[in-house]
């Protein structure tokens with residue numbers, strides 16, 4: 001699914017009207033209908049209490065007026081408060097005229113803002129994608145008043161005051177803190193960034209039949225990967241597939257006290273469908289590794305406590321390095337030798353990323369399409385401290401294009417960046433996955449899919465991220481989010497991949 005800018009969204013509206021030969025009023029009616037359907041499912045008219053609809057002067061306010069009419073017709077108690085302005089959009093006027101007289105309407109005024117009881121339902125239809133500048137004056141006062149009220153706010157299209165696609169020009173200007181945000185057609189970039197989470201709340205995208213041809217042709221670096229995405233499905237295993245098709249992977253992992261990372265990562269690689277797995281680990285880990293992962297082969301390093309040797313890479317179709325590795329100088333040398341000599345896909349995580357961050361000259365050695373899987377802290381060590389989430393995305397795009405690699409920037413909506421600068425946000429996963437070892441599991445899964453000879457680098461990585469999150473969702477359904485541990489992720493990789501197989 002693509003993510004478009006506010007400007008592209010306006011063009012998409014126009015293209016939809018043209019292609020489907022409908023008026024903007026009809027499109028607004030569809031939007032309001034979709035909003036109302038969501039409401040019927042979420043809040044029963046007997047329990048909703050009186051719903052306050054705050055309407056701005058543009059089409060966002062028009063959506064609010066149309067929704068107020070539909071909710072009133074469906075038996076909800078509704079009142080409307082209008083932001084006074086000199087001009088209103090044509091569809092606003094149409095929907096104002098069609099609002100039944102039985103719905104109370106008031107104009108918002110500075111000294112007389114409407115009383116909002118705690119827990120009341122409020123629909124925020126003040127501003128959407130037409131926001132042209134930070135909120136000030138009466139509009140800002142209304143939003144501040146609303147945020148203080150501790151109401152349940154449902155934002156239409158965007159929380160008012162928030163830009164769809166870029167940072168706030170005035171961080172001091174107020175933005176509605178919504179419990180729910182209901183967008184149309186496609187998610188917005190703003191929905192996916194942690195800095196906006198308190199404004200956006202739980203978001204949903206409602207289908208209003210927007211023109212697919214326009215969407216297909218629209219240029220954007222931003223995408224949203226969902227379970228149903230055909231581009232990231234796992235091909236079924238042919239009856240005559242054999243171990244070589246699925247590859248022989250090498251995993252360099254573990255150090256004294258961190259052998260669990262190697263065990264978890266190896267487990268994920270095996271459950272990810274790799275043909276064969278060999279782990280190269282420090283001597284200290286031999287017993288624990290062979291006992292817990294009898295399906296894998298095991299090479300032990302001359303050093304007991306850390307990895308100091310690179311084995312012959314001849315037999316392998318992909319190499320992963322990093323989980324639990326430590327940052328010994330001899331380990332840095334192994335990483336350097338790997339980068340200089342590997343002819344097969346590489347997956348780099350955890351302490352191997354920290355070594356890259358501490359020795360940035362090594363970044364020049366990264367083979368094309370190497371997969372790096374940093375969390376935000378590790379990414380900062382590779383680049384610089386971002387001043388906000390949008391800046392971090394700029395840094396991500398600059399990094400992937402410069403180094404021609406695939407970066408998995410881990411977070412609530414993990415972003416997979418490709419060497420051509422395209423970025424794919426992941427939709428699966430839950431907060432229970434913020435637990436030790438979760439990243440090691442992802443590394444093992446990416447490694448398995450990079451070893452799979454049927455998948456390209458981006459396909460393998462996006463699929464691994466999607467399946468990892470889905471495994472987390474399947475696991476959390478059994479354990480709850482708090483009880484989720486990384487081993488549960490490993491146990492659910494099989495069913496998660498099964499669900500993604502075509």
Ligand SMILES: NC(=O)C1=CN([C@@H]2O[C@H](COP(=O)(O)OP(=O)(O)OC[C@H]3O[C@@H](n4cnc5c(N)ncnc54)[C@H](OP(=O)(O)O)[C@@H]3O)[C@@H](O)[C@H]2O)[C@H](O)CC1
Nearest residue numbers: 028031058059060127128129130131132133134135157184
């Ligand atoms: N496909 C869709 O997404 C559909 C979206 N719809 C809805 O339409 C809005 C976008 O409507 P638009 O009229 O373009 O914009 P807004 O309603 O968000 O706001 C425009 C008006 O607000 C004024 N404005 C802008 N910024 C400020 C501000 N900081 N303070 C005060 N006033 C502001 C602006 O006035 P100008 O002076 O800038 O001209 C406009 O009056 C979208 O979000 C959806 O909700 C359609 O209903 C259906 C399809």
Ligand SMILES: [K+]
Nearest residue numbers: 124127158160
């Ligand atoms: K809004």
